[in-house]
Amino acid sequence: xxxxxxxxxxxxxxxxxxxxxxxxxxxxxxxxxxxxxxxxxxxxxxxxxxxxxxxxxxxxxxxxxxxxxxxxxxxxxxxxxxxxxxxxxxxxxxxxxxxxxxxxxxxxxxxxxxxxxxxxxxxxxxxxxxxxxxxx
Amino acid sequence: xxxxxxxxxxxxxxxxxxxxxxxxxxxxxxxxxxxxxxxxxxxxxxxxxxxxxxxxxxxxxxxxxxxxxxxxxxxxxxxxxxxxxxxxxxxxxxxxxxxxxxxxxxxxxxxxxxxxxxxxxxxxxxxxxxxxxxxxxxxxxxxxxxxxxxxxxxxxxxxxxxxxxxxxxxxxxxxxxxxxxxxxxxxxxxxxxxxxxxxxxxxxxxxxxxxxxxxxxxxxxxxxxxxxxxxxxxxxxxxxxxxxxxxxxxxxxxxxxxxxxxxxxxxxxxxxxxxxxxxxxxxxxxxxxxxxxxxxxxxxxxxxxxxxxxxxxxxxxxxxxxxxxxxxxxxxxxxxxxxxxxxxxxxxxxxxxxxxxxxxxxxxxxxxxxxxxxxxxxxxxxxxxxxxxxxxxxxxxxxxxxxxxxxxxxxxxxxxxxxxxxxxxxxxxxxxxxxxxxxxxxxxxxxxxxxxxxxxxxxxxxxxxxxxxxxxxxxxxxxxxxxxxxxxxxxxxxxxxxxxxxxxxxxxxxxxxxxxxxxxxxxxxxxxxxxxxxxxxxxxxxxxxxxxxxxxxxxxxxxxxxxxxxxxxxxxxxxxxxxxxxxxxxxxxxxxxxxxxxxxxxxxxxxxxxxxxxxxxxxxxxxxxxxxxxxxxxxxxxxxxxxxxxxxxxxxxxxxxxxxxxxxxxxxxxxxxxxxxxxxxxxxxxxxxxxxxxxxxxxxxxxxxxxxxxxxxxxxxxxxxxxxxxxxxxxxxxxxxxxxxxxxxxxxxxxxxxxxxxxxxxxxxxxxxxxxxxxxxxxxxxxxxxxxxxxxxxxxxxxxxxxxxxxxxx
Numbered sequence: 001x002x003x004x005x006x007x008x009x010x011x012x013x014x015x016x017x018x019x020x021x022x023x024x025x026x027x028x029x030x031x032x033x034x035x036x037x038x039x040x041x042x043x044x045x046x047x048x049x050x051x052x053x054x055x056x057x058x059x060x061x062x063x064x065x066x067x068x069x070x071x072x073x074x075x076x077x078x079x080x081x082x083x084x085x086x087x088x089x090x091x092x093x094x095x096x097x098x099x100x101x102x103x104x105x106x107x108x109x110x111x112x113x114x115x116x117x118x119x120x121x122x123x124x125x126x127x128x129x130x131x132x133x134x135x136x
Numbered sequence: 137x138x139x140x141x142x143x144x145x146x147x148x149x150x151x152x153x154x155x156x157x158x159x160x161x162x163x164x165x166x167x168x169x170x171x172x173x174x175x176x177x178x179x180x181x182x183x184x185x186x187x188x189x190x191x192x193x194x195x196x197x198x199x200x201x202x203x204x205x206x207x208x209x210x211x212x213x214x215x216x217x218x219x220x221x222x223x224x225x226x227x228x229x230x231x232x233x234x235x236x237x238x239x240x241x242x243x244x245x246x247x248x249x250x251x252x253x254x255x256x257x258x259x260x261x262x263x264x265x266x267x268x269x270x271x272x273x274x275x276x277x278x279x280x281x282x283x284x285x286x287x288x289x290x291x292x293x294x295x296x297x298x299x300x301x302x303x304x305x306x307x308x309x310x311x312x313x314x315x316x317x318x319x320x321x322x323x324x325x326x327x328x329x330x331x332x333x334x335x336x337x338x339x340x341x342x343x344x345x346x347x348x349x350x351x352x353x354x355x356x357x358x359x360x361x362x363x364x365x366x367x368x369x370x371x372x373x374x375x376x377x378x379x380x381x382x383x384x385x386x387x388x389x390x391x392x393x394x395x396x397x398x399x400x401x402x403x404x405x406x407x408x409x410x411x412x413x414x415x416x417x418x419x420x421x422x423x424x425x426x427x428x429x430x431x432x433x434x435x436x437x438x439x440x441x442x443x444x445x446x447x448x449x450x451x452x453x454x455x456x457x458x459x460x461x462x463x464x465x466x467x468x469x470x471x472x473x474x475x476x477x478x479x480x481x482x483x484x485x486x487x488x489x490x491x492x493x494x495x496x497x498x499x500x501x502x503x504x505x506x507x508x509x510x511x512x513x514x515x516x517x518x519x520x521x522x523x524x525x526x527x528x529x530x531x532x533x534x535x536x537x538x539x540x541x542x543x544x545x546x547x548x549x550x551x552x553x554x555x556x557x558x559x560x561x562x563x564x565x566x567x568x569x570x571x572x573x574x575x576x577x578x579x580x581x582x583x584x585x586x587x588x589x590x591x592x593x594x595x596x597x598x599x600x601x602x603x604x605x606x607x608x609x610x611x612x613x614x615x616x617x618x619x620x621x622x623x624x625x626x627x628x629x630x631x632x633x634x635x636x637x638x639x640x641x642x643x644x645x646x647x648x649x650x651x652x653x654x655x656x657x658x659x660x661x662x663x664x665x666x667x668x669x670x671x672x673x674x675x676x677x678x679x680x681x682x683x684x685x686x687x688x689x690x691x692x693x694x695x696x697x698x699x700x701x702x703x704x705x706x707x708x709x710x711x712x713x714x715x716x717x718x719x720x721x722x723x724x725x726x727x728x729x730x731x732x733x734x735x736x737x738x739x740x741x742x743x744x745x746x747x748x749x750x751x752x753x754x755x756x757x758x759x760x761x762x763x764x765x766x767x768x769x770x771x772x773x774x775x776x777x778x779x780x781x782x783x784x785x786x787x788x789x790x791x792x793x794x795x796x797x798x799x800x801x802x803x804x805x806x807x808x809x810x811x812x813x814x815x816x817x818x819x820x821x822x823x824x825x826x827x828x829x830x831x832x833x834x835x836x837x838x839x840x841x842x843x844x845x846x847x848x849x850x851x852x853x854x855x856x857x858x859x860x861x862x863x864x865x866x867x868x869x870x871x872x873x874x875x876x877x878x879x880x881x882x883x884x885x886x887x888x889x890x891x892x893x894x895x896x897x898x899x900x901x902x903x904x905x906x907x908x909x910x911x912x913x914x915x916x917x918x919x920x921x922x923x924x925x926x927x928x929x930x931x932x933x934x935x936x937x938x939x940x941x942x943x944x945x946x
């Protein structure tokens with residue numbers, strides 16, 4: 001695995017953004033982390049990122065464009081057709097997974113984030129694995 | 137009745153119409169049979185006897201021929217033997233032969249002398265083919281044919297027999313390899329009582345063939361005699377017929393019987409697969425079967441000619457009998473068929489049938505009797521019909537009203553929307569009872585008004601448009617019937633004070649108003665008007681009363697249905713609102729709670745800087761409480777999904793139940809840390825994996841286990857798991873306070889908690905209802921065994937593979 005993966009995270013809840021900053025930047029020391037608080041100009045901004053994200057984390061309940069909308073936009077785009085896109089959801093139960101998979105997400109991570117397995121899960125997803133089991 | 141009766145008769149007899157033809161044909165057939173049967177019988181009896189006689193005769197002939205041939209063969213062989221005896225009778229010659237045979241070393245002069253001697257002898261005796269001499273070792277020392285010299289005969293079939301002291305005839309045999317047929321006669325060369333060599337001759341076999349193929353007297357075409365060797369069933373003499381090789385195995389009854397040593401005769405299929413009469417015998421000298429045969433067809437030609445003649449005679453007789461029988465039968469059958477036709481016609485209902493009497497015999501008398509019977513029958517039937525018609529007319533008149541009423545009722549009960557039904561109903565009633573005008577008023581208790589709901593014709597339409605109604609206290613027939621709840625009739629409107637002339641209905645002369653009542657509740661009034669005076673009798677009013685009752689029920693049903701519909705719509709709407717509220721509420725609640733949990737974890741794990749042990753413990757309590765709160769929110773959300781039917785399972789094909797039990801066990805240990813409660817696990821190892829939602833199955837077990845932990849203060853809790861048939865049984869028993877029988881159903885009802893539950897546990901009261909729904913969603917079931925003060929056992933049975941579930945992701 002690339003020791004310094006570029007990761008993009010879109011999340012409108014400030015606390016959730018902070019948690020991700022702690023997890024990825026503060027605790028793990030990763031540098032290529034982009035966090036958007038707004039899905040509005042998402043597509044415009046995602047194009048300009050340098051380096052291009054290796055992994056995209058999308059909160060499902062973002063407005064005005066939900067995680068599903070943003071995923072559809074990404075898949076239209078040549079640069080992101082094959083980038084792993086992970087849904088973050090607080091909808092606790094596995095049944096949500098069916099919707100996510102149908103939409104074309106590559107994996108899912110549940111909230112609250114399980115700190116014991118989070119990094120291992122990210123690594124598996126970056127290695128091309130699909131992780132569908134939400135563990136609380 | 138009459139109708140039905142005749143119908144069934146004509147149906148059953150209809151197919152037998154050409155009966156007169158049957159009679160005639162039956163007679164013709166019997167006549168023909170009578171004419172031909174005797175001839176056939178005589179032929180049948182005499183022909184086989186004739187043929188048997190002929191067979192016996194032929195067999196006798198064949199047996200004598202076989203005997204003759206056998207004798208000829210024997211004689212021919214004896215001549216062959218005798219010839220040898222004569223050749224060896226010359227003492228000089230015999231001495232020379234002995235000398236040759238005896239000497240240990242061959243004297244070539246002597247040998248060549250003897251060779252030429254033998255060659256000379258062969259020339260002089262054409263019935264032999266070769267002469268040769270061999271010693272006791274089987275070495276040929278001299279031979280008429282130089283090619284035989286130096287050969288050995290010790291493997292020939294005759295060799296060992298030839299070394300005895302007597303002459304020997306070797307039966308004909310086919311040489312191995314050359315497949316040539318040979319017949320040898322051997323004669324020992326004896327010196328002082330001891331055999332020192334053998335003189336042998338092979339016989340010319342053409343003679344044998346000639347003997348056998350010589351034509352059989354009397355059977356020039358197919359008669360033949362032949363010999364079959366016991367050696368592999370080969371023919372020894374050629375067949376008279378082409379295409380039959382000598383060196384080929386042949387079988388037939390005759391050949392096989394004779395080769396088995398039996399003499400006899402019979403009729404059988406020959407080696408040529410033709411039917412023959414044959415005589416056969418065993419010829420020991422030749423080790424062969426001698427067969428004399430003739431084809432049965434030729435042998436019995438005379439008797440088959442006789443049979444053909446008989447068939448011709450029988451055919452001619454049958455033809456004559458058929459023609460004469462036909463005319464006779466027509467004459468006999470005619471009166472019978474006339475009678476039959478008349479009977480059939482009567483049975484179909486034509487009672488005018490009579491038959492002309494033209495003959496004065498028994499059939500004539502029968503015809504007369506028939507005519508009398510037909511006349512009487514006609515009279516009876518017509519009386520009966522008349523009576524029946526009268527009865528039917530009366531019954532029809534009586535039942536018509538009731539039928540109409542019940543017909544109307546039937547239609548009513550099928551329609552729930554009265555506004556559609558009533559217009560049809562009043563029109564149907566008016567038409568069925570031939571009335572002038574029919575209308576229905578519905579009573580509204582809120583306003584005390586009787587509204588016109590339906591009315592027939594143009595008048596009805598106009599009154600509806602005008603919104604015709606009565607106040608219940610008003611004058612008039614309709615309000616009066618409504619108030620009194622009794623039907624009222626006016627025989628003549630002109631003499632009644634209760635009638636108000638309606639300009640839209642100028643021809644009304646009589647009227648009745650019938651209240652529509654259920655119990656004591658007034659639904660409305662049925663109003664009927666007629667152009668005749670005194671139209672409505674007491675009986676009529678009773679019938680209309682029944683009708684009014686039915687209409688009342690239909691109207692009431694429709695009212696109730698529409699009320700229920702409104703209530704249902706409202707409930708559905710509020711349920712949806714509730715589900716949506718719960719879904720968005722739980723999301724709003726969970727988002728900050730998730731942050732609380734994650735942040736607290738950061739601090740507790742020291743990500744934000746060092747923490748003391750005490751701080752860490754406190755933070756862990758915060759996390760625990762937050763997670764509990766999250767669980768409660770999830771329960772509420774689950775319940776709302778269950779109630780709105782939107783809960784879906786994430787089904788995996790291989791859920792490990794042992795793993796789930798382990799997880800539940802460790803949770804339970806955490807919950808029981810400070811209590812004197814022992815946790816016992818009695819789970820079978822290696823339980824089969826099951827198809828289901830892992831997370832939900834864990835939830836099921838956790839709910840029950842944590843319930844047990846919550847309510848048990850001391851004693852023990854036992855988790856059991858075992859396989860039973862196609863299911864896994866999970867049982868959690870505790871020594872808690874138990875649940876009273878009357879409360880046990882409530883345990884599984886949402887938002888209901890028992891007194892004990894409320895006092896001790898808190899919570900939402902949703903755990904068990906969710907557990908039951910999840911269990912049932914897996915195709916399983918849950919039950920409770922408990923009594924107050926005796927603890928409780930929850931049993932969960934989960935099918936290993938439920939038909940209800942399909943794996944979510946593949």
